[in-house]
Amino acid sequence: MxxxxxxxxxxxxxxxxxxxxxxxxxxxxxxxxxxxxxxxxxxxxxxxxxxxxxxxxxxxxxxxxxxxxxxxxxxxxxxxxxxxxxxxxxxxxxxxxxxxxxxxxxxxxxxxxxxxxxPLYKFLGGASSQVETDISIPIVTPARARELAAEIQARGVRFIKIKVGGDIAADVARILGVVEGGPKLGIQLDANQGYNAPGAVQLLNELARLDIPVRLFEQPVPKHDWNGMKYVTQHTSVPVAADETIFNAYDAIRVIETGAATVVNIKLMKSGLVEALDIAAVCRAGNIQLMIGGMIESKLAMCCSAHFAAGLGGFDYIDLDTPMLLAEDPFEGGWKQSGGIYELSEIRAGIGCYPAGRPSGYI
Missing domain, CATH: 3.30.390.10 (Enolase-like, N-terminal domain)
Structure with missing residues (x-):
């Protein structure tokens, strides 16, 4: 047809x-x-x-x-x-x-x-039919961080991503709140370019002193500060992810050539799907770990990203939680969720997610 x-x-x-x-x-x-x-x-x-x-x-x-x-x-x-x-x-x-x-x-x-x-994940390779996401919390008070962490752990989610902003004392207090509220949660940090290189290393050293393990530190410095990113990477054993720094495959090649990061965060909205396929291929060739994330997207775009990561396989970090941050869900279908796991195997074809009250689009 x-x-x-x-x-x-x-x-x-x-x-x-x-x-x-x-x-x-x-x-x-x-x-x-x-x-x-x-x-x-x-x-x-x-x-x-x-x-x-x-x-x-x-x-x-x-x-x-x-x-x-x-x-x-x-x-x-x-x-x-x-x-x-x-x-x-x-x-x-x-x-x-x-x-x-x-x-x-x-x-x-x-x-x-x-x-x-x-289904899209099979078209992209069918490496897996599921992914396991973290849940992010914004820059909030330590008390609110404690509450959110307790809620996230109670939902059966295993990983939490904490937004940090360049104030070491405030960030440490927020992280301690998370540890108190969700002691079983694996901790990731995302600075969204909020630190300079020495400050980022100081934050990690302070958390090490407090015996708080960190599984990932995402975009600690401004996106154009390649030397700063490399400095952080060289002065910690924590995996460092390039996010806002990466928009295309050339940026990924530069990460490999400079040693600026050990992880690359692919976001379809930064690159598009076609370019994202090239970024993933470059990272695999250069032994850079893969992460997938998003902007503030609905279930439709996040489900597409889940297909992308599951279909290609080999993504060590999954950050596809934004539908859980929305007050409404205007879509039907998509993944089946259990804790932080998104299961795609029951999707009939395509992305499998469509606007509520409209045709599914299947033939």
């Missing part, structure tokens, strides 16, 4: 958060993303999400919608199976609009794999 695209629509996707989410580079009270829908001649419907976090990728909902307004009419009549060619064309025209491109790629692959009647 024909996989020709016959209709493309887009719209704002606005979802409230359960509570404000504060990190070192800003505060978020509401998700403002975009939903893309692609319909094929064979009846398959693909859904994609574009999620921007302006301090990180320079995009916002307005720029995403403007890009979609310009490009989506050009998709009609194209073959969804030519998703790599279409991705390259979008990148050539809108080189800085990675989130918008990621949303289109997501919808294309959702429609294409529904046409093939296979």
């Amino acid at each position: 024909s996989t020709k695209i016959i209709k493309v629509t887009y719209e704002p996707l606005d979802i409230p958060l359960l509570e404000p989410f504060t990190i070192a580079i800003g505060r978020l009270d509401h998700v403002r993303n975009a939903l893309i829908t692609i319909e094929l001649e064979n009846g398959a419907i693909g859904y994609g999400e574009a999620a921007a976090l302006e301090p990180i990728n320079g995009e916002n909902q307005a720029t995403i919608l403007a890009t979609l307004k310009t490009y989506t009419p050009l998709l009609v009549g194209r073959d969804a199976l030519e998703w790599r060619t279409i991705s390259a064309e979008i990148h050539n025209v809108f080189s800085m609009q990675n989130a918008a491109r990621a949303g289109i790629e997501m919808a294309l692959l959702d429609a294409a794999t529904k046409s093939m009647r296979i």
Whole structure:
């Protein structure tokens, strides 16, 4: 049956958060993303999400919608199976609009794999059918951190990611609150560029003195401070992840060449799906560990990322928790969740997640 695209629509996707989410580079009270829908001649419907976090990728909902307004009419009549060619064309025209491109790629692959009647994780390699995510907590008081950690541990989640912001005393107090509330939780830290290199090392040394193990320290310094990142990596045994530093495969090559980090965090909204495949390949070749994360995304985009990590396999760190931070879930289907484990094996085809009250898009 024909996989020709016959209709493309887009719209704002606005979802409230359960509570404000504060990190070192800003505060978020509401998700403002975009939903893309692609319909094929064979009846398959693909859904994609574009999620921007302006301090990180320079995009916002307005720029995403403007890009979609310009490009989506050009998709009609194209073959969804030519998703790599279409991705390259979008990148050539809108080189800085990675989130918008990621949303289109997501919808294309959702429609294409529904046409093939296979789930996306199997199309990408089928290495596994599940991933295990952490849950993040924002910059909050130690008392609130203690409460959140207790709740997270009670849900059967094994890993917690603590946002830190450059104030060593305040960050240590928050981490101690987590240890008190969730003593069984594996601790990861995410500075979102909030430290300088000596301060980041000092924080890790203080936690070592307190006998608090850390399984990962994500983006401790500003994204352009390659020497600072390398300094932190060289002065700790804790794995250091490059996040905001990595937007494409060239950035991943530079991590390998400089020794700036031992882990790379792939986010589909920073790179798009096609470029993310190249980043993963580069990291594997360079013996860099893989992490997958996201912006503040709904279940649709996070489910796509879960397919990506499960299908390729070999991801040591999974940070796909943002649907649990939202006050509403406007989607049906997707993974089956138990604690921090997302199980994809019951998904019929594609991403398997679709807007509530709308067609699933299966054929």
